[in-house]
Amino acid sequence: MTNIDIEIPHPIAAALTILVALCAIVTVDHFTDFQASAGGRAPEEIVRDAEGEGLRLRQQQAVLQKREEILRYQLEMLREERRLRGPGISAAIEADIDRSEQMLLDLIRDQQEAEGKIMLTLKQIWDAQGRAISISRKAGKGVISLTWPVEPTLGISAGFNDVHYEELFGMPHKAIDIPVDQGSEVRAAADGVVEDVSDNGYGFNSITIRHNGFATLNGHVESFLVEEGDTVRQGQPIALSGGRPGTRGAGHITTGPHDHFELIVDGERVDPMLYLPPVPN
Template sequence: MAVINKNKKIFFAVFLTAAVFMAVFFIAGTTPVFGADSVDEYNEDIDLKKKAIDSIKEKIDQYNKQIKQKQSESLSLKNQLAILENEIKKNELDIERTSLEIEKLNLEISKLESEIVKTEKNIQNQKKYLAEYIRTININDKKSYLEVLLQKRSFSEFFDQVEYLYQMQNDVKNTLQKVTDLKATLQADKSEMEAKKTDNEKLIDELKEHRDNLDEKRFVKGELLVQSKQSEIQFKDLVYKLKLEEQQINAEITTLERKIRDELEKREAQEKFKGFGPAKFIWPVPSKYVTAYFHDPDYPYRYIFEHPAIDIRASQGTSVKAAESGYVARAKDAGMGYSYIMIIHNDGFSTVYGHVSKILVKEDQYVNKGDIIALSGGKPKTPGAGKLTSGPHLHFEVRSNGIPVNPLEYLP
């Protein structure tokens, strides 16, 4: 009897085969078609963008070589203007390249979105196929052995259908695997799309940085032409005065720090100073966007001095916080000149906050990490900005035993 029941189920399954595959055919026939043409068009557009980007990169490399060549030559007004002009052209190409990269990335995102929709439809269709198969089996499983047997014309037909059944069972197994694979593909595509969206946001920030750099270079070039009066003699005199001013500021900071550390050692207040603990810095402004790096080769005033700090993007008037607890050694309000604050910390560290538009602390005062000490500045021809600035930002130095070090190595 058990053998009969087993054969009965086999016969029922065979009987259902045609109906199930007709249902599958119907489902497949109504599936929206995402043609290869659409994918090919995306790929063609992406390839065109990539070729354009590669072409621009080659031009940028040429300008970089010209800039390095000019930087290795002796300092002159003509040479410095040539460097700035090359940097301006390079920045213009950087803007064009980044814009194309954003367009390329948007095409890749659109392509992925199309593929995700296609995969989701495919998964639904495969699920319908399996559901139809199971539903039909459940309906026809109620038929008797005699009813099925009477429908067969010969044993040859029976064995053909049994073989067909086994093939169908394999197809069902393959379909289940296909659904699993499609789900994995879907998840991978969604993850890739999210990653590309994140990359897109970074490129938008990068584009803004290139535009800011372009504005900066144009401003510096314009100021150089005005201040030098397009005269080599005036230029050399200007460079001499600016270098002297920078050396005086650096000497003032170094000498003052050494002097105050010696005084603190003799004071009872040193116990309070030591109570601040090891120096662990925080970012002094909300933004962590660096517009000029420590010893940056692209720093616009590098022909005057090596940049001993990082410049952090900050709108004019942004609150500036003490990066670590310490003692205010200098709070210099230079009017329309270069205003800055220096704070001395434990472990031989000190920090300098430059181009501040308003000072909110006093010298010989202790501050805690995170206390607001100033408002940022840097906008040309505004209080505290000084001469060597091209836009709003915070100049932030970290010094170890009086020597400037890379702040990014000490910030979280």
């Protein structure tokens, strides 16, 4: 029988080369499987989503730590509204405030129930914002020109990236809050198409409109005056405002009766005050 001798001049180096090649094959296979499980998304998108999930978990913990502070703040807002309305307060509004006060007192006593409701509201907010971000990326390019969605006669109760808001609620505020009477008309800030109407009952209700080059979101709305797919003109009524704790659309993270207004440009939330007319003196 003929013997065939194979000479390997550097056996250790050769072994390392084979090992590296095998590792590369395994790594590629695992990465391919990972990409397939992630819907074939690009690595940077997967990393970005993971970072976003980590940020949400940290924010969730921060909000939960402030659970009682949030509820007591809302309780104080209700009592302040009652005081400002004075003896002329209507029976309907007073009954509304009474119900809301009792709900908050019950939640203060029941930590588990309170945490569940706050977390549900947080998820509803994040879901609505995620949809608005996606909508804004389909808005193309255009010039941003806005009018006030509600009259800012009482100014702004929470600004964009408001430090005091984050101290109170444990989460950043990528919007402006415009205080206004419960049930006031909310108007389209620009021409556009209604893309998302989110009705969560007594949770966080919102409406998102796609405009030419951007999107807007109005949150804590009590009821809707338009439907998904409707074309709207600037200044057209689209909803009635909410925000009073314990009422439709308010959820459990709210600063009282107001319109929560967001501006989203190509997936990024920006300060609406940069594009709105000056607040009247």
